[in-house]
Amino acid sequence: MSTIIEKIFSMHSKDRVEVGETIWLDIDVRTARDFGGAQVVKNLLENYDGNYVENANKTFFTFDTSAPAKTIGYAQNQQICRKFARQQGIRVFDVDAGIGTHVLMEEGIIHAGVTAVGTDSHYNIVGAIGAFGQGMGDVDIAFVFKTGKTWFEVPPTIKVHFNGMPSAAWTAKDLALFTIKKLGRKALGKAIEFYGEIIDALSVDARITLASMVTEMGGIIGFIPPDDATIKWMEMATGKKVEPVYADKDASYDEEIDIDVSNLKPMIALPGSPSNVRAVEELPYTPIDTVFIGSCTNGRLEDMHMVAKIVKGKKIKDGVTMKVVPTTRRVWKSMLEDGTMKILADAGAIISNPGCGGCAAGQIGMTGEGEIQISTANRNFKGKQGLGETYLASPATAAASAIAGYITEVEND
Amino acid sequence: MIKGRVWKVERDGKLIDDIDTDMIYHNKYLHIVDRKEMAKYAFSNLEGWKDFPEKARKGDVLIVGENFGCGSSRQHAVDCFISLGIAAIIGKSFGAIYKRNAINSGLAILECKDIDKADIKTGDEIEINIETGEIFKNGVVVAKAKPMSKIQLEIYKAGNLFEYAKKMK
Ligand code: SF4
Numbered sequence: 368m369s370t371i372i373e374k375i376f377s378m379h380s381k382d383r384v385e386v387g388e389t390i391w392l393d394i395d396v397r398t399a400r401d402f403g404g405a406q407v408v409k410n411l412l413e414n415y416d417g418n419y420v421e422n423a424n425k426t427f428f429t430f431d432t433s434a435p436a437k438t439i440g441y442a443q444n445q446q447i448c449r450k451f452a453r454q455q456g457i458r459v460f461d462v463d464a465g466i467g468t469h470v471l472m473e474e475g476i477i478h479a480g481v482t483a484v485g486t487d488s489h490y491n492i493v494g495a496i497g498a499f500g501q502g503m504g505d506v507d508i509a510f511v512f513k514t515g516k517t518w519f520e521v522p523p524t525i526k527v528h529f530n531g532m533p534s535a536a537w538t539a540k541d542l543a544l545f546t547i548k549k550l551g552r553k554a555l556g557k558a559i560e561f562y563g564e565i566i567d568a569l570s571v572d573a574r575i576t577l578a579s580m581v582t583e584m585g586g587i588i589g590f591i592p593p594d595d596a597t598i599k600w601m602e603m604a605t606g607k608k609v610e611p612v613y614a615d616k617d618a619s620y621d622e623e624i625d626i627d628v629s630n631l632k633p634m635i636a637l638p639g640s641p642s643n644v645r646a647v648e649e650l651p652y653t654p655i656d657t658v659f660i661g662s663c664t665n666g667r668l669e670d671m672h673m674v675a676k677i678v679k680g681k682k683i684k685d686g687v688t689m690k691v692v693p694t695t696r697r698v699w700k701s702m703l704e705d706g707t708m709k710i711l712a713d714a715g716a717i718i719s720n721p722g723c724g725g726c727a728a729g730q731i732g733m734t735g736e737g738e739i740q741i742s743t744a745n746r747n748f749k750g751k752q753g754l755g756e757t758y759l760a761s762p763a764t765a766a767a768s769a770i771a772g773y774i775t776e777v778e779n780d
Numbered sequence: 781m782i783k784g785r786v787w788k789v790e791r792d793g794k795l796i797d798d799i800d801t802d803m804i805y806h807n808k809y810l811h812i813v814d815r816k817e818m819a820k821y822a823f824s825n826l827e828g829w830k831d832f833p834e835k836a837r838k839g840d841v842l843i844v845g846e847n848f849g850c851g852s853s854r855q856h857a858v859d860c861f862i863s864l865g866i867a868a869i870i871g872k873s874f875g876a877i878y879k880r881n882a883i884n885s886g887l888a889i890l891e892c893k894d895i896d897k898a899d900i901k902t903g904d905e906i907e908i909n910i911e912t913g914e915i916f917k918n919g920v921v922v923a924k925a926k927p928m929s930k931i932q933l934e935i936y937k938a939g940n941l942f943e944y945a946k947k948m949k
Contacts, residue, residue, distance in 0.1 A: 504855070506881075506884050506942075507941075518932075587876075
């Protein structure tokens with residue numbers, strides 16, 4: 368009868384959950400990041416007296432967009448949040464922790480079936496492990512801090528079924544870019560559920576990559592029903608049994624869409640829009656200046672291993688710089704311990720502390736006019752990462768391009 | 781009941797679709813924080829409509845096309861109409877974030893798929909029953925919008941989301 372979102376909503380609302388109905392939704396995890404966080408605090412202080420947070424144990428701050436603060440403005444905002452957090456007994460994942468959503472999943476605070484909101488437009492990334500997440504503005508988040516609830520219009524769900532398995536080399540990023548191209552405007556304002564053999568083959572890190580780009584598909588959230596490995600991952604994180612929410616067999620979908628992935632190849636989004644997607648092999652010769660590896664889409668350990676495998680024993684092309692930003696401190700530490708850090712450093716990469724890095728406020732630098740960057744992030748709107756031209760691709764494509772000095776899907780010596 | 785004079789946001793006799801938040805409120809005025817100031821810049825970047833703030837009267841109602849308010853999440857694009865005194869916006873459809881911002885700020889926002897087919901012209905006086913969605917002209921129903929949800933109505937009656945929170949237990 369019910370889709371995943373309808374089931375999670377029913378577990379978190381007294382109202383009748385039906386597509387198109389507006390319901391009150393209880394929110395398990397409420398967060399604000401350094402971007403928007405100070406505004407949330409200001410809204411609370413200006414509108415209420417004393418009683419600001421419904422439950423401090425369910426409320427968090429995560430500093431990740433500018434970590435550590437690279438402008439005085441960000442530093443001020445982070446300090447406003449810290450002060451408020453100390454007064455209210457709210458836990459802060461500070462500038463040393465990494466990207467908020469990733470940290471909360473690693474800590475077991477967000478897991479399957481949970482509802483979570485924050486001031487981050489990619490909060491729906493948690494659909495990767497079967498949780499509901501949504502990014503909202505500072506007015507909405509202040510309300511959630513104060514009341515523990517939010518109102519939400521129940522969206523229709525579309526079911527995306529991937530058919531076949533690719534014969535060429537592929538990554539979750541290629542699948543995400545390919546899906547954006549195939550869906551067009553079909554996911555606008557809707558929830559998505561992903562199924563198919565290729566989905567079963569995705570690791571937790573790869574699921575995160577796909578789910579992170581549902582925002583670029585125009586969707587509310589994309590759910591990947593947890594498999595055994597994902598459940599085990601969550602149980603390690605939470606230290607307790609996790610019972611994911613699955614759709615009913617006879618759930619009713621707004622639309623069922625089949626996408627054939629047997630011809631999936633390395634894909635790339637051209638500068639300006641994440642939906643302007645081509646196969647890498649179709650691109651003309653494009654020399655690059657900069658490579659960015661990281662962001663909530665591709666900054667996990669598996670992504671780093673993908674890069675390390677390609678650059679091992681090689682040197683990044685003269686005239687090209689490669690910036691690497693792991694998503695979380697845990698990923699950073701694993702890279703140090705398993706030798707990935709050394710491989711990347713030997714190849715000539717810059718490796719920074721965890722965070723949003725080159726994706727947000729330029730923690731690891733911006734691009735100048737005419738600079739050509741290949742990035743593993745999820746957005747490439749003009750101006751987002753500077754004045755340069757940003758192509759979006761997988762860590763494998765980005766790494767191969769770093770060695771070659773031009774955009775390529777395979778290593779060319 | 782909301783009563784007001786109509787502005788159909790048209791070009792060449794057709795409601796304009798896909799008016800984004802930058803057309804509603806030009807990004808060069810984003811630094812303004814005083815809501816009263818924002819009134820002057822409603823439709824500051826929409827061809828043919830830039831003089832709207834001078835012509836609009838308190839209590840006027842806007843009728844708009846498809847996907848109104850798509851684009852960025854800027855609150856200014858809602859606040860400029862509130863400070864101008866616009867009583868309601870009826871549209872064929874809205875950008876999701878725009879609709880959310882409008883509801884949270886206590887601006888009456890109603891969806892009506894066939895509002896372009898209703899017998900309503902710019903300058904007409906209409907009445908809207910926000911609980912049923914019925915739209916009246918000269919006492920006769922000329923269109924029916926999706927009624928405001930119970931929650932939307934409660935926030936609207938409280939004034940805005942912050943006021944609503946004060947009334948919760
Ligand atoms: S990495 Fe970029 S897209 Fe992801 S949460 Fe950070 S700023 Fe947003």
